[in-house]
Amino acid sequence: MALDLRDSIAPYDAPQKDLYEIGEMPPLGHVPKQMYAWSIRRERHGEPDTAMQIEVVDTWEIDSNEVLVLVMAAGVNYNGIWAGLGQPISPFDGHKAAYHIAGSDASGIVWAVGDKVRNWKVGDQVVIHCNQDDGNDEECNGGDPMFSPTQRIWGYETPDGSFAQFTRVQAQQLMPRPRHLTWEESACYTLTLATAYRMLFGHEPHELKPGMNVLVWGASGGLGSFAIQLINAAGANAVGVISDEDKREFVMGMGAKGVLNRRDFNCWGALPKVGSEEYKQWFNEVRKFGKAIWDITGKGNNVDIVFEHPGEATFPVSTFVCKKGGMVVICAGTSGFNCTFDVRYMWMHQKRLQGSHFAHLKQAAAANRLMLERRIDPAMSEVFPWAEIPQAHVKMLRNQHKPGNMAVLVQAPTSGLRTFEDALEAGRR
Numbered sequence: 048m049a050l051d052l053r054d055s056i057a058p059y060d061a062p063q064k065d066l067y068e069i070g071e072m073p074p075l076g077h078v079p080k081q082m083y084a085w086s087i088r089r090e091r092h093g094e095p096d097t098a099m100q101i102e103v104v105d106t107w108e109i110d111s112n113e114v115l116v117l118v119m120a121a122g123v124n125y126n127g128i129w130a131g132l133g134q135p136i137s138p139f140d141g142h143k144a145a146y147h148i149a150g151s152d153a154s155g156i157v158w159a160v161g162d163k164v165r166n167w168k169v170g171d172q173v174v175i176h177c178n179q180d181d182g183n184d185e186e187c188n189g190g191d192p193m194f195s196p197t198q199r200i201w202g203y204e205t206p207d208g209s210f211a212q213f214t215r216v217q218a219q220q221l222m223p224r225p226r227h228l229t230w231e232e233s234a235c236y237t238l239t240l241a242t243a244y245r246m247l248f249g250h251e252p253h254e255l256k257p258g259m260n261v262l263v264w265g266a267s268g269g270l271g272s273f274a275i276q277l278i279n280a281a282g283a284n285a286v287g288v289i290s291d292e293d294k295r296e297f298v299m300g301m302g303a304k305g306v307l308n309r310r311d312f313n314c315w316g317a318l319p320k321v322g323s324e325e326y327k328q329w330f331n332e333v334r335k336f337g338k339a340i341w342d343i344t345g346k347g348n349n350v351d352i353v354f355e356h357p358g359e360a361t362f363p364v365s366t367f368v369c370k371k372g373g374m375v376v377i378c379a380g381t382s383g384f385n386c387t388f389d390v391r392y393m394w395m396h397q398k399r400l401q402g403s404h405f406a407h408l409k410q411a412a413a414a415n416r417l418m419l420e421r422r423i424d425p426a427m428s429e430v431f432p433w434a435e436i437p438q439a440h441v442k443m444l445r446n447q448h449k450p451g452n453m454a455v456l457v458q459a460p461t462s463g464l465r466t467f468e469d470a471l472e473a474g475r476r
Contacts, residue, residue: 058075059468059471061077063077067079067082069458071474072458072471075156075158076158076169078213081103081106082104082212084101084102085100085101086100086148087130087138087147089137092131092132092137094131094132098131099149106212106213107207110161111164112161113164114159114220115157116155116213116221117155117212118154118213118457118458119153119154119155119233119470120153120234120235120430120459121153122452122453124152124269125381126151126200126238127440129203130149131149141199147208148202148209148214150202151201151208151238152174152202152209152235152237153457154172154224154234155172156170156172157171160218164218166218166221167218173222174222174224175201175214175216175222175237176237176238176408177203178192178198178200178411179197179198179200179204180192180199184197192408193405201216201220209457210455210457212458220408222411227421229462229465230470231454231456234454236418236452237415239452240417242403242405242406243270243274244406244413245403245405246403247274247278248413250376255278256281258282259284260348261283261286262286262340264353264356264357267287267289267291267294268450269452271287272298272301273423275303276426277423280417286303287303289306289309290309290310314329314335316360329363333364333368336368337368340368349368349373350373351369351373356380358383359386361382362375362377362388363388366388366389367389369398372396372398374398374400374401426450427453428448428450429454430454430456431453435455439453439455460474
């Protein structure tokens with residue numbers, strides 16, 4: 048493995064050891080035999096504060112095209128919750144490892160590189176996108192890598208996620224870290240931003256265009272806050288949906304044209320039997336919701352795109368309020384996976400139902416450039432210390448987290464630090 052120390056990190060003294068405490072920095076490029084990690088084991092599947100436990104595990108060995116990254120901070124997203132619960136599938140059913148380290152977002156320092164890695168060197172400061180593939184099939188070479196049969200999500204379908212002192216990734220997962228952001232701000236955005244980017248720009252001919260109207264569910268969350276910013280940056284109009292009135296100001300501040308509170312309507316959950324009295328009542332509520340959208344977009348202007356991720360609770364409404372020839376694009380099912388809808392409005396109005404799953408490198412890199420150029424804000428709302436990683440996930444599971452994106456500290460000893468030298472000094476103090 049090559050070792051190329053760049054000028055970006057000044058030399059410093061540190062002992063060589065086999066295990067370092069959280070926040071304690073090894074010599075640059077020295078890989079200890081073991082590391083601390085929040086690990087999940089199959090027999091502990093359950094809520095995050097049960098499933099995740101601190102363990103000392105062996106530091107990952109890397110292959111020729113892989114990179115070892117010292118994790119400074121990590122992002123909190125639903126992948127960690129699903130990994131802990133073992134739903135919709137247990138990660139152990141895929142990677143077969145003895146334990147699982149969750150975490151699909153991170154900022155950090157390249158600590159070791161495989162001997163075939165050319166674009167990254169020890170000492171580089173990076174953020175990590177979570178898509179992996181083997182790179183050898185047609186989709187990875189001229190197609191869409193997200194369609195590759197080897198496509199997998201790091202930190203969920205692989206055991207080596209970011210809730211540990213070191214993480215192992217493919218070299219193609221690395222992107223430059225925005226230096227104007229703190230370590231925790233850098234760590235919180237890549238998964239949600241790149242997912243939102245592909246949803247809005249990755250499914251031709253329904254790419255987001257100026258003047259379009261887009262309904263954004265969960266507008267105050269990590270995905271929603273980036274969707275609204277991307278929609279606004281593209282010259283389109285975002286209609287955000289919230290569940291708590293105290294989130295309205297946040298969503299409007301992100302650039303939404305208007306905001307609806309779904310608690311003002313009663314049309315959520317499974318579609319009632321078509322033709323029944325319950326269906327008529329549901330239909331009247333949906334029309335009321337649609338009129339509230341028109342109050343923002345103009346009479347008769349249904350939305351061009353519905354940005355879906357709650358799934359079960361909202362999907363029947365999404366398929367109705369989307370315009371003729373429009374698209375409902377969905378990337379998750381945080382309220383449940385059994386989606387129902389009145390298919391007449393799908394086929395007769397020729398609407399598109401599009402599944403969307405994270406993003407490939409080109410899309411993730413395009414989204415990251417928006418962050419590097421300060422066109423997008425990370426919208427970080429909360430940062431938690433290393434010891435509270437499970438509690439951060441519990442808050443998200445119970446929808447008790449603040450608007451925006453959440454981050455956790457790993458090797459960064461405190462929040463608010465922007466350089467490795469600052470982290471080194473803070474750790475010594």
